[in-house]
Amino acid sequence: MTDRVRIAIIGSGPAGLSAAARAAQLDLSHVLLEKTDHLSDTIYKYQKGKHVMATPSQLVLRSDMEFDAGKREAILGTWDKLAAKNGINVRYRSEVKAIEGERGAFRLTLTDGAVIEAETVVLAIGTQGNPNLMRCPGSTLPHVQYQLDDPGDYIDEHITVIGSGDAGIENALGLAADAAQGNVVTILNRSADFARAKGANVKLLNEAAEQGRITIRLETTPAEVRPGELLLETRDGQETIRCDRIIARMGSAAPRAFVESCGIEFSSADREAFPKLSPVFESTKPGIFVIGALAGYPLIKHCMNQGYDVVEFINGNTTLKPADEPILAKKFERFKARRSVDEWLEMLRANITILNELSPLQMREFMLDSEVRSYKAGEVVFERADPGSSLFGIAQGTALVEVDKDNPSITVAVEQGSIFGEVGLISGRRRGATVRAGTDMIAVEVSRTAALKLMASVPAAKRAVTRISVERQLLQLFGSGLTSADLTELLDASEIQTVPAGKPILVEGDPGEDIYVIRVGSMIVEKNVGGKPVFLSYLPAGSYVGEMALIGGGKRTATVKAAVKSEVIRLPGAAFRRLMEAKPRLLEKARADMAQRQNINAFVESRKDSFSGVVDMYSQTATFLVENGIGEATDVLLIDENLCVGCDNCEKACADSHEGLSRLDREAGRTYAHLHVPTSCRHCEHPHCMADCPPNAIHRGPDGEVVIDDSCIGCGNCQRNCPYGVIRMDSVPPKKPGLLSWMFLGMGPGPGEPSKKWRYKHREAGVEKPKKAIKCDMCSGIDGGPACVRACPTGAAIRVSPENFLSVARLEEETGS
Template identity: 70%
Template sequence: MASAFKIAVVGSGPAGMSAAGRAAQLGLSHILLEKTDHLSDTIYKYQKGKHVMATPSQLVLRSDMDFEAGKREAILEVWDRQVAERQVNVRMNAEVKKITGSKGDFTLTLTNGEEIKAEYVILGIGTQGNPNKLRCEGGDLPHIQYTLDDPGEYVDEHITVIGSGDAGIENAIGLAADPEQGNVVTILNRSPEFARAKQGNIDLITEAGRTGRVNVMCETTPARVVPGYLYLDTRDGEQKIKCDRIIARMGTAPPRKFVEECGIQFTSDSADAFPALSPQFESSVPGIYVIGALAGYPLIKHCMNQGYDAVEFINGNTDLKPADEPLLEKKFEGLPGARSVTEWLAFLRRRVSILNDLSMLQMREFMLDSEPRAYRAGEVVFRRNEPGASLFAIADGSLLVEIDPANPDRTVSIERGSIVGEVGLISGRKRGATVRTGEGAIVIEIPRSAALKLIATNDAAKREITRIATERQLLQMFGSVSPDDLKEVLDTAEIRNVRAGETIINEGEEGYDIFVIRLGSMVVEKSIGGKPVFLSYLPAGSYVGEMALVDRGRRTATVRAAIKSEVIRLDGDAFRRLLDRKPELLARFKQDMSSRQELTSFIEARKDGFGGVVDMYSQVAGFLVENGIGEATDVLLIDEKLCIGCDNCERACADSHEGLSRLDREAGRTYAHLHVPTSCRHCEHPHCMADCPPNALNRGPDGEVYINDTCIGCGNCQRNCPYGVIRLAKVPPKKPGLLKWLFFGSGPGPGEADEKWAKKNKSKSGAEAPKKAIKCDMCSGIEGGPACVRACPTGAAIRVSPEEFLSVARMGQGG
């Protein structure tokens, strides 16, 4: 005879345990089914001593079970005690194999064959039992594990943690906590930022990286695993590190097969989709409720509140509002129209394309991190050259982008449902245009952290943001076409990640696809006399591949990544049809082809009589790429044939920047006549920006990377810069004028003060002056441009963009 209950709760995690606790408090017949021999298996499997956070801090906990931030062991002890005190009916070692029936008459079949009857079912099974597995060569080796119980068990090991979420960070911190254990710990993050983690954990891993306790490797993914070693794909190419153990914490997926066999529908076919639920957590099967991580809410407070609420709804309390309702009501109070929170969430999700795939529960969490605003007609959303990296989603009305700074009336309209600000989000540059409303509008401002989290956790949102960004990049690149013209080409678009040194086009092969460089840069080479010869450099925003497409011949050169890059592959057949429809675009392609063919002819013409020149030219270009020009937007070069060693460049730099030089002329590498001194390259995607706690690093309108006054001197940028161009220095007192120095000996004189003068003129208080990070800012805001170039008496110092370095490489080579 099957046991019968009003409510059967499956899973004793925070959500399920809270639901069962509420049922017990209300006197409802219930059973809590747990497949293991202990409560809350997910928390139970946290590493020993883990500090469990109680976020969001502003959210009220309404569960009958207590929960405060603290150690894993203390939290589990409280829950075990309270479950017993509240007489919760728990059945351990009771794994549910299937659920059949309908509302009022469900049958839950356990793996041991026992059947349990219930009027209602609450699924709180979470997702932790379905970890995402490592998918690379060697990903099935025995030293790879997906959980970490006790970090203290591991001694004198090289351990790599893969995963940038809270679990991965906490594992890495725990393994490196005790220096006497002797572990060498590395954490891999495929992105430049830790978008998935809580801010507290981001601060911890940043500090651990700063002090060297953990080797933090961003923009890095595993390539292959072999016993004792791990091969990595980094932005600078393949790297091999020693590795005795891998702990993979790459997220989890819902147990979709089991859930769908219960009859429950998901929001989409996407691997990261969640079950479709009502605002009361009821699934597509009436009577089955889904709560907790399986509903898309992984935070413990949310889970516990949902468990409480689900039982209240089942018990007839239909007027109960979610615990976050007051917070969201405040968010929406400034918007026009008398809508409830639920109505606003549905309205925004329906109207904004990047939010279409979010569940209502995910929408609640998303809106807690974002700011909806109402704008009047003509009101400015953001201005050209303003700093800012947030994303703006248009829920109602439209926005106008001013495309001509001199003429505000020249605008492009961005309609409802789309986004603006994606360039700042991706590149970190200042706003490229002023954006204002064309009519009254409702716009959601999505902070950078929330936007990155959305991209990292929702494939549909990521695809839509990528599609919009790609369309706009192509429209800007191929100015004579419209969105309708590009539709077929965009439908074929594929974003590809390319490792440093990897080829996207090989000379002599057949192929007609066009490649647009989205991030990073490429070099073009041609085989001449059996040797690869450098032809040109292609920065982000360039395209390549048109020669074979137009001529219908084989590829005429090899194109490879100078650094880790992203390209957009556009189908050649679709693009050929576009060229047939748009003769003006075909004419532009032919013009670009002509320039590239001239360059090839220039090189080939010298292959016989000037073979040494061709070799030297190619080697110099390769040297420049190796020294950071592959990711630079502006770089200082010195022609050693012209340089007389006067150091005017260094002194001018110091005199233009509070007495602190940003340049070390003698440092750096030299090849032939070209010297690359230690000075900022203003990288396209700066390493230094990745971990700046006060966001003191910014990009100017001309691409300059500069440090503002909010710098706290933490040194993260200095450690992250691969070229050694950032240093921490004490800001000296303001210098007197030149005449005072000449006639009265005031101040240290031109250039940077030497150590002897600085020591002699130390603060009278004896206190150490605070340090701040300093680096080249391209003399931003200083009339006349870079002081180092202006001060050079022989013209040896030049600043160039990567697009110009081809002509620089020819200097003195007979070109």
Template identity: 60%
Template sequence: MKIAIVGSGPAGLSAAGRAAARGISHVLLEKAPHLSDTIYKYQRGKYIMATPDQLPLRSDIEFQAGSRESIITRWDDDAEDLKINVRHNSEVTAISGSKGAFQISLADGETINADFVVLAVGVQGNPNKLKNPGTDQPFVQYQLDDPREYYDENIIVIGGGDAAIENALGVANPDQGNIVTLLQRSDGFPRAKEANVQTLYKARDEGRLDFITEASLIRLERGGSGENLWIAVVDTKDGEARLPCDRIIARLGAAPPRKFVEAAGVEFTGPDREAFPVLTPQYETTVPGLYVIGALAGFPLIKHCMNQGHDVVEFIAGNTELQPPDTPLLEKLFEGAPAKRSVDQWLEHIRSTVDVLQDVSPLQMREFLLASTIHYKKRGDIIMKRNDTGSSIFAIIEGSVAVEVDPKNPSVTVPIKKGNIFGELGLISGRRRTATIRAAEPAMLLEIPRNATLKLMASVPGVKRRMDRLSMERQVGQIFGQLLPQSAIDEIVDAAEIIPLKAGDAFIEEGERNTDIFIIRSGSAVVEKRIGGKDVFLSYVLAGNYVGEMSLFYEGLRTATVRAAIKSEVVRLPGEIFERLLNQNPDLYRAVDDLVASRRKLNDYVEAKRESFSSVVDMHTSIARFLLEEEGLSEATDALVIDETLCVGCDNCEKACADIHEGISRLDREAGNSYAYIHVPTSCRHCEHPHCMTDCPPDAIHRGPDGEVFIDEKCIGCGNCQRYCPYGVIQMAAVPPEKPGILSWLFFGRGPGPGEPDKDWIEKTRKKDDAPPKLAVKCDMCSGLKGGPACVRACPTGAAQRVSPEDYLSIAEGKG
């Protein structure tokens, strides 16, 4: 036998089809009594997509988008027509030997000899499982066969990929009466197909199901005296939630059957359970003659799998000229490169050069590179500026860059050399760029967009591990780098720990004895002090800053409580190491002492005002909490607030906004909540990580140079941004025609007045037929308008202010 193919999923079946079409002796070994067990186990009626659309199919087996049942039938017919030599109920237990002399052992004791082996076993037989308390119950399952089996149940689906979304949609049929909730750990669904995500949001809008992002299961527990009553305790960004639970469907992905594959001599890219085998561009493993394709190679899309099955047989047959179908797209990406290399050579060069990509497989490299951009920079070219917005990361393929660490003296720089990345702090924190970076010499840079980076971190544990390590080094270095040698930074990071927090979690408690230092990695924190039995708001700490240092000067005693304002991550630096470094480094001691002095001054002020201004202190604290916690402005970068003691209700703010924006106001002054004298109208907050950007099909939502989040002309009116925004500040509206100039209106009466839409246009929008299309509109902070936002400039009393979170306390103090 020339080729033995193990597994008859899309990849294995396609390989067998190519071998049969070429007349190559082969056998297709399948442990199930039918072909394509993975597809066979999909839920009944599942619609299977043929993505990526632009990728041509190379296979002797037909594949078009359609139902699970139609595809299985088509593949059975094709296998019969091609006369594929398939053996059902043939489970492979071991593979030994080498090229030209492989022995494949079957569970029934038979041995098959082959010159080449193609492993296409997939990963679905090795699913990741829940390990939370209570999840050993029989109603916790990791596969959904037929969604029509379940009626009138509280069903929780866990996962954020295509399988989880499709399962949730499957059991959310209104006729079945199920109450369905999907739990997703991250913010959004970066690993799922766009069409699935849009269908999920539509189902939620129709009331068929619900989903909670940034949520994870804590435990299952009995819900009462009833034997079958269970409760799922869920960790969400707003605290714990308790959901009735009759069934859990967990779709947490799967890991390669590593023990079986390693026993054949195959090496993997890293030690992680989810790591993939080391492969050549032709899918050959470290064992000559043994090939791995399909999901086991790290690429689960059906069309990719089928192309790999076709191509691997061509490679075995000696077709060395065959190139993957995405090669022309990647060749275009590398046009203008300083060196001439093939696509495969570039992929390997980038993977081996850039440290964080060491564990990425060639197939995964191809995927994220298609979403990335190559930049070629001359010496001195600016790559990013301090305070710019942006969340992509850059990898240095050739050359080096210089980071301007001193805003007052651009000549003070720190180099970042070839093979490193930069920009990761903006990706993690959502804040503006912290430094200006220039090319120190001619450089070739790979810019990887946010979503592609997040998907890579979610798919390859080694990428996340290296990114976490690097980001901690950079944050410690950014704060203390000029005062500490690299060896000290390494010592701190080696002992550092990343701690996730949900809103309200305290990571420093007033009165405890502890000297650990905490860097706010992402999110933000509030500092409070207990005065007269009440928690008094002291300050707001943004990502990129640190807290906890005061205990080093107060004999280890914590002088205030610090808690997460929103879902956040902090880096804990062990106090004993930091204390020793302080004693050894006078410059570091003085720098930290200066910060402590400023914070001590605020503490002393609050203590001094405790008696005479207790009511004012209470008011300050209550207003700050109203803004940060109740209104959610802790994730804003720019928010509109109104001082109601100054507001006269003239609505000039709304009129000015409408006049600037074709008659459609982007704010509603009367809407929104108030506390004391502060009112928060309905207007965009320009969040750190804008929810509206999560799933914009035409990529029409961007951040401007001043941090404003705006929607450009590519908007198609899908409404995804409106659904994603939790604050109701985006509206779908028909955009009016351009208004005549002010002089034409004033002297000739043409068009509507300032702040008014055209009356004929309004009448047209009311008609069902021939109504203009609706597009998404929101505040853009009057980008490009001299003088700043029109709403603030038009306020005659100064009641309207646009502020960032660090200014909230000063607003509260304004009436003190």
């Protein structure tokens, strides 16, 4: 027997259930097809007792089904009652195998052989049934699972959760909620930011970590799954942890084969791409509409609003506007151009390259977290050294970048469609140049959070941002009068590679002619001398290697390996050779760099017999420094123990320069030979402390210093994320009196940081001062530079950049050769 309906809705999640409720309210013939024996299988599969959030909070709910934040069980119970009350026609255990036909005459064939005829079809099937799988050795072992039903089922286990989205965080929190269960829970995040997760979930996760209930491993990925243990690829190399169970929550993708078999096209070939949709949710197959997670809107409120709206559209309501219309309209109301919200969104999407492949629905969600700004010709967008990590996309007009800080008239144009501000986004550094509008300009300012989310969820956007940032890095690195057009072939053939700590990109004696540019992290260069690896130099981000074999021919002359987990841009040697042939100035630069490296190699070879002991000591010292965080530092404090007399003047000077709180612990840290690395900020190239700073209070200063400003709220995220223990949380002590008042009247504590006894005795009665993050800022803004160095009476304390300290040039100085 064949059933005939006006609307067939596939999937009873929030989107499908809301659509069916609207159809029932409008008295439209419909059927809600659910392949299981219960409603909303996605939420049904949430872990037991999970708290379901109702975000975005500013978005009005438009649905005939009620929804508010609450426990999974309560929400499902409410929906069951409302489905019956509203008269929704649900057909359980009804999985759709195929959809054929055209608008007005679709035939849906079910796996049980039944056929449904429908005028229109609404696909609300979600993506949870198609999870992303682990792709490493051992990932098929039985203790790897992709679902967590009841956290209470697991007791006294070492459990690793892989995935930093909401599902992974909520699973980790559920497993660690009851200390009596005895679980040891670790969550892995391959990046330093939780770009895909809600802010509230990230806050709860950090609180659990602070309480010792969960271990967060940032910039860490699984390398191999073994019985009872997990091999990790970390920022500092490989590490093995105990692991009885893995719960992998790494996102999911659309059931593409089925969707495409219905005649629906996707926006691109990427696995995580979404179907092409009109503003009224209609797919490229007329009569088939797509809503919910399959449309790119995973949030429950969005899904339910879409379910309501799509039935209204199908029923002929042409005046209905989405629920977010008032919010978006407010963003555009101050502009003279009288465009509708849809027209504004389409203009921005079409004109800005990184937004080109977003659907109209994705554009709406994206703009909820972004701002449109207008600038008059010549108006400054931001100044050099300003704090800021947002990204700007030019929708109309042009921008000018002042590349010479001493001559503002020297500029480079950024054309319509391109972006600027990507340096702050990727590295967290302060603005590297002043940017002003070249002509009247309209730009979209994208917050760092929104930009990271965009790049994480839209592969095309990530590729666009990456290509532009790589292009600008190459232009800055090679100079030589190159233009963007000159690099087209090289960029098309380039490849970004992630290099684990300790892994080589070049091996001495191997053939090869590719060039490698260090994009993130750092490398060390070693040469085999007398059967031993000799440390030659340290290469920070922004350096390149490989030109010697390309220009001079022959095999690689040294080994280059990652000091910490790094990213490199591989440039094919053949394409780079053609570029050098076309650009003689580039060839001249490469030859000059090669000559400098040849001189270092010759120096080591010529002295290998006369000071082999010195070479060994130098190599061991360099290795020690890299192992202690120098590999990702931009500035580091070192103390020569042969000169240090233990006077603690460095600590006292630091405290006196910073509200009575020292940023330095001289005695802490590790020592090799006479070189001591105290506990003091390394000012990392990509600071871990910047990850998940809610008020965005951590910035880079103009000289590279990492600074925490007064907007710090004392959440402690930076302290937890710093791998070197150089950040403390403390309240600022009372202001000190003058030196004479202390000496003659005994007022206040003496020089340096007040003792705990003094602070306890003089605390304000009953007042607990709020704590804030305290760390070295290289005495930013203080004349004379770092106080610790200035106060050292013997010259034992020095601050250096690793690339200057870790080089054979330094060794040459020490030997007097």
